[in-house]
Amino acid sequence: MGWKGPSRVPTPPCRGQGHLPPAQLSSSPASNTSRERALCLTPNLLRLSPPRSSPLPAQVSSAALHNRSAAALRERRDGQTDGRDGQVAGRCAPSNSTGCDGMGCSCPGGRAAPGMLLVLLLQRCLQLLLLPIHALACLGLWDSFYKRLFPHVMAKVAPVYNHKVYKQKQELFSSLRRFAGPLGQLRLLEIGTGTGTNFQFYPAGCRLTCTDPNPNFRMFILKNLLQNQHLQLERLVVASGEDLHQVADGSMDVVVCTLVLCSVSSIRRVLEEVLRVLRQGGAFYFLEHVAADHCSWTYFWQQVCDPFWKYFGDGCCLSRETQEELEKTNFSELNLRHFHVPPCWIPTSPHIIGYAVK
Numbered sequence: 001m002g003w004k005g006p007s008r009v010p011t012p013p014c015r016g017q018g019h020l021p022p023a024q025l026s027s028s029p030a031s032n033t034s035r036e037r038a039l040c041l042t043p044n045l046l047r048l049s050p051p052r053s054s055p056l057p058a059q060v061s062s063a064a065l066h067n068r069s070a071a072a073l074r075e076r077r078d079g080q081t082d083g084r085d086g087q088v089a090g091r092c093a094p095s096n097s098t099g100c101d102g103m104g105c106s107c108p109g110g111r112a113a114p115g116m117l118l119v120l121l122l123q124r125c126l127q128l129l130l131l132p133i134h135a136l137a138c139l140g141l142w143d144s145f146y147k148r149l150f151p152h153v154m155a156k157v158a159p160v161y162n163h164k165v166y167k168q169k170q171e172l173f174s175s176l177r178r179f180a181g182p183l184g185q186l187r188l189l190e191i192g193t194g195t196g197t198n199f200q201f202y203p204a205g206c207r208l209t210c211t212d213p214n215p216n217f218r219m220f221i222l223k224n225l226l227q228n229q230h231l232q233l234e235r236l237v238v239a240s241g242e243d244l245h246q247v248a249d250g251s252m253d254v255v256v257c258t259l260v261l262c263s264v265s266s267i268r269r270v271l272e273e274v275l276r277v278l279r280q281g282g283a284f285y286f287l288e289h290v291a292a293d294h295c296s297w298t299y300f301w302q303q304v305c306d307p308f309w310k311y312f313g314d315g316c317c318l319s320r321e322t323q324e325e326l327e328k329t330n331f332s333e334l335n336l337r338h339f340h341v342p343p344c345w346i347p348t349s350p351h352i353i354g355y356a357v358k
């Protein structure tokens, strides 16, 4: 990847055919001109379980993946590792392979009938418990109340979360400078800025455009900017990621999204907007919690909690297959890694992190 993995993860091969170091990748002319898709995963992630019908070896290089169809990529992705211990973590991998749960894989969500019945039963219990909130939501009252409360919740939660993923964020954002324009200036757009918890990771002189559909975050963003005077705020726009018409085509070097794609109404439309506002060769940086391995207890709990999580996460969805959407989008390069944020039994533990180049 374009950023070094944790010490256990050696620098992975990238850009399809090449096994070049990341710095070379972003500066290589091919990376800016080729529309060819290269799926670049760390060796941990590259350890794919061979599909039942295919004689592919367990280790598939990015070169091997280079020309595969999206369907084939998905099939292989279903058997990829969780990036935590390098073990295979397929959708229904062997019982010791999902790792995180420490419960073994009994396919709680995967054994169709009893699993689904249990999910439905637990959902009914939660529905009863949360009936007052559900009623307020049906009356349209919960959303307006929570939109005002959510920034205060995030102001408390974001520093705790940042502490947990500090190393990963630092490592990810350390490569931002590579995408600066010819004069060394970096025009960065953040979608769903929230309280501005990522500001501390942006390089000095960065020209920042902040967007968020919730205007109640404004005060928190401005406060955070006061503490991050190395940044230069260009604009603060109230806008959803699906409609960034205030931002001109090709006007950004980098777009950042952290913990946002779980809440948007259409990931595809957001990614289309990302591609539109990025200049050729610009990069989209992401860090998102995603659907767990379908064979894990984490996925089981994601399914149980999903209908209600949105009430407390401002529309947040627990079981989004965000990687699938990223793979479908017309980026020339996708660098992605899976990891778990502790404690690993919580439904928001499985994460993807990385960047994609236009």
Ligand SMILES: C[S@@+](CC[C@H](N)C(=O)[O-])C[C@H]1O[C@@H](n2cnc3c(N)ncnc32)[C@H](O)[C@@H]1O
Pocket (backbone or CB within 6 Å): 154, 158, 191, 192, 193, 194, 195, 196, 197, 198, 212, 213, 214, 217, 239, 240, 241, 242, 257, 258, 259, 260, 263, 264, 265, 314, 315
């Ligand atoms: C969990 S918070 C994350 C905030 C911040 N990015 C962070 O990492 O701390 C989710 C953010 O996404 C924003 N959001 C929700 N729906 C959105 C949409 N459709 N487009 C853009 N942002 C959205 C929310 O207002 C909120 O700021």
